[in-house]
Amino acid sequence: MRKLGLLFMAMILVAVLSACGSDSSGSSSGSSKEIVFWNPFTGPDGENMKKMVDEYNKSDPEYKIKNISLKEGDMYTKIQTVVNSGENIPDLMIVHAERIKQYVDNEMLTSYDDYLSDYPEIKEENYMPEAWKIGDLDGSRYSIPLDIHSFVMYYNKDLVEKYAPGALDDNIVTFDELEAAGEKSQQDKITSLGVTWVKPNFLSLYAQNVGKLTENGIDPTIDNDQAKATFQKWIDLYESQVTNKDGEDPAQLFLQEKLIFYPEGIWMNNSLKDAKFEYGLTNAPQLTDDKSKMVNWSSSHQFVMFNSKDRSDEKAKGVVAFIDWIRDNSLEWAKAGQNPASLKILDDPEYQKMAQSFLLKDLEVQASLKIFDYKYNGYVSEELDAKGLDIIFGKIPVDKGLADIQKTLEDKIAKDASNK
Numbered sequence: 001m002r003k004l005g006l007l008f009m010a011m012i013l014v015a016v017l018s019a020c021g022s023d024s025s026g027s028s029s030g031s032s033k034e035i036v037f038w039n040p041f042t043g044p045d046g047e048n049m050k051k052m053v054d055e056y057n058k059s060d061p062e063y064k065i066k067n068i069s070l071k072e073g074d075m076y077t078k079i080q081t082v083v084n085s086g087e088n089i090p091d092l093m094i095v096h097a098e099r100i101k102q103y104v105d106n107e108m109l110t111s112y113d114d115y116l117s118d119y120p121e122i123k124e125e126n127y128m129p130e131a132w133k134i135g136d137l138d139g140s141r142y143s144i145p146l147d148i149h150s151f152v153m154y155y156n157k158d159l160v161e162k163y164a165p166g167a168l169d170d171n172i173v174t175f176d177e178l179e180a181a182g183e184k185s186q187q188d189k190i191t192s193l194g195v196t197w198v199k200p201n202f203l204s205l206y207a208q209n210v211g212k213l214t215e216n217g218i219d220p221t222i223d224n225d226q227a228k229a230t231f232q233k234w235i236d237l238y239e240s241q242v243t244n245k246d247g248e249d250p251a252q253l254f255l256q257e258k259l260i261f262y263p264e265g266i267w268m269n270n271s272l273k274d275a276k277f278e279y280g281l282t283n284a285p286q287l288t289d290d291k292s293k294m295v296n297w298s299s300s301h302q303f304v305m306f307n308s309k310d311r312s313d314e315k316a317k318g319v320v321a322f323i324d325w326i327r328d329n330s331l332e333w334a335k336a337g338q339n340p341a342s343l344k345i346l347d348d349p350e351y352q353k354m355a356q357s358f359l360l361k362d363l364e365v366q367a368s369l370k371i372f373d374y375k376y377n378g379y380v381s382e383e384l385d386a387k388g389l390d391i392i393f394g395k396i397p398v399d400k401g402l403a404d405i406q407k408t409l410e411d412k413i414a415k416d417a418s419n420k
Contacts, residue, residue, distance in 0.1 A: 035063045035318055038079070039094040039301075040072035044270055048336035055332075056325050063318030065092075079306060083108055089308040092319045094146065097134040097300040101375030104137050105418035110305040111140040115316050119324045126327065128360065130369050131300040131341040143302035144323050145341035147333060150298040150359055150369055151200035153285060154254065154262040154269075157278040159190060163260055171282050171358070171365075172289045173261065175233060181260055182242030192242045193285070194250025194262045195234070198388030199381050200297035201263055203372055204284045206230045207295040213374040218413065220376065223406035228399070234392045246393040254279075261285075266356040269337040281355045283365065294368040296359065300341065379412045 041049045046069045053067040068090070070078065076099075082088045095103070103109050116122055124132050128148050135143030153173065160168060164181035167173050182192030195201075211226030237243050244250050244259065253259035257277055263284060272279065284296050303323050305316065326333075330340035334351050339360055345351050346360060360366050374380065383405040391401040 032315075033063055034066050035091040035315060035322065036066050036068065037092045037322075038068050038070060038075060038090040040070060040075050041094070042069050042071055045267065045333075045336040045338070048332050052326065052329065052332050055329065056322060059325070061318065061321060061325075063315060063321070065322055083306050086309065089306050089310065091305065091308070091311050091315055092322070093304055093306060094301045095143070095304050097131070097143075097145075097302050097371050098373065098375075098377035098381075100134060100143050100302060100304065101137065101373065102378070102416075102418045103304070103306075104142055105375065108306055109142045110307050110311075110316070111142055112144065112305070112320065113140050114313070115320045116141065118317065119320055122320070122324055122327060126343055128339075128341045128343060128366070128369075130298065130371050131302075134300060134371055134373055135302060143304045146301040146303060146326065146330075147338045147341050148298050148300045148369055148371070149265060149267055149338055150296045150356075151197070151204065151263065151265050151284055152281050152296060152356075152359070153283065154264055154272065154279050154281055156254070156257060156260055157280055159185070159257065159260040163190065163192070168280075168282060170289055172286050172291070172294065173282060174286050174289055175237070178261060178285060179237065179240065179242050182237070182240065185260060186241050189258070191244045191248075191250075191253055191259045192261060193237060193244075194254065194259050194264075195238065195243045195389070195392060196250055196263045197265075197385075198392070199384045200265070201234070201284075202230055202384055202388060204295050204297040204370075205233060205287070207297075207370055207372075208287045208293065213372060213377070213380060217375070220380070220406060220409040220413065222380070222409065223402040227402055231388075231391050231398045231401070235394065235398065238392055238394070246389075266339065266359070267337045269355055281358065283368065291364045291368070294365070295370050296365075296368045298369040298371050300371060375418065376409065376413055376416070379409050383408055 039049060050067055053065045057064045079093065122144060127145055131145035131148040135141055135145065155168070163185040164177055167177040167181065178193050185192050206227060209226040209229050211224065211230065212221055215221055244253055250259055250262055254262040255275055266281070283294060286294050305311065305319060327342040328344065330342050330345050331348055331351060333340050334345060334354055337356060339356050351357055352361070358365060359369060387396060387401050387405060390396040391398055
């Protein structure tokens with residue numbers, strides 16, 4: 001009986017130790033022939049990515065993909081932890097383009113250089129230039145783009161015809177045209193322009209004002225005349241009642257047909273498909289109708305490999321095989337409202353009919369897509385999101401707001417380990 005008892009206790013101990021060694025997030029694959037793929041697609045677009053992964057796995061690749069979608073903030077926090085520990089590092093991960101420089105400077109990413117020779121179609125001319133160039137650092141390729149997603153402007157076709165006739169003839173709506181529409185529409189309690197996500201709205205106009213986030217790649221330059229003029233434009237529109245009021249939800253106003261122009265991302269298109277009116281997509285608000293000076297804020301989801309002692313060269317080649325398949329099969333991602341970075345998508349008749357395709361089909365518009373590759377863009381985003389609405393709605397004077405943003409950025413950057 002004593003021997004049986006000891007055997008029973010040993011079995012329990014083995015079970016407990018096995019449970020403790022497992023990772024409930026699925027971050028580490030138990031199969032040597034499985035690629036663990038982390039991504040931040042937890043919304044409707046996650047279903048599109050899952051379909052793509054399932055379709056790839058059905059093609060019987062040597063290495064199958066284990067798709068793991070995590071909340072964006074949790075994913076970025078978790079990757080720092082696992083990289084520092086050296087354990088449970090995913091084989092492949094999607095990150096936003098703006099983070100790549102910081103990861104490279106912290107020596108966290110594996111270069112693709114040794115793995116691309118067998119995949120000659122993964123090359124610059126086959127990808128959207130602005131999305132491709134972000135992954136080329138110090139002569140090495142550290143990321144390969146999945147897409148380029150942009151902040152544009154939705155519009156109610158009937159309201160445009162009534163309050164801004166002709167404004168969309170050139171597919172560019174200027175701030176002057178937005179203001180003129182607002183002067184007419186507010187009499188009927190219709191708002192011209194929605195105040196939405198501050199970061200892309202600010203950065204798009206800031207670039208049009210020839211503003212820069214940095215001069216030397218490290219020190220921020222945001223407390224300046226260009227930034228003040230950018231915020232002041234939005235402040236003036238708010239004070240003139242061209243925009244929605246503080247506390248009003250522009251998304252609801254648009255769906256209720258009480259808003260003419262709704263700046264938002266192309267990824268929001270699927271959420272508007274049940275609208276009971278006809279709407280369209282156009283470029284973000286512009287200072288001028290000169291296409292050569294147009295700017296549409298953009299970002300990009302990029303495939304990266306974080307350094308891992310457990311990823312073999314054979315598995316890394318399996319990663320690239322999956323990325324190459326995505327290059328050839330990205331229509332499903334376009335169905336999520338995105339613009340795939342692979343230019344092969346332009347040959348697809350179904351994509352050509354999609355609302356967001358105008359950003360890639362017209363080369364002049366394509367050239368307007370701007371990714372802000374300042375490596376501390378994450379800190380800029382945090383500050384614009386924290387203080388931007390209060391500046392626009394008059395709760396913080398613009399001079400004080402910009403000075404506070406500048407000081408906070410300087411403090412955060414001074415403490416950043418990648419500041420070399």
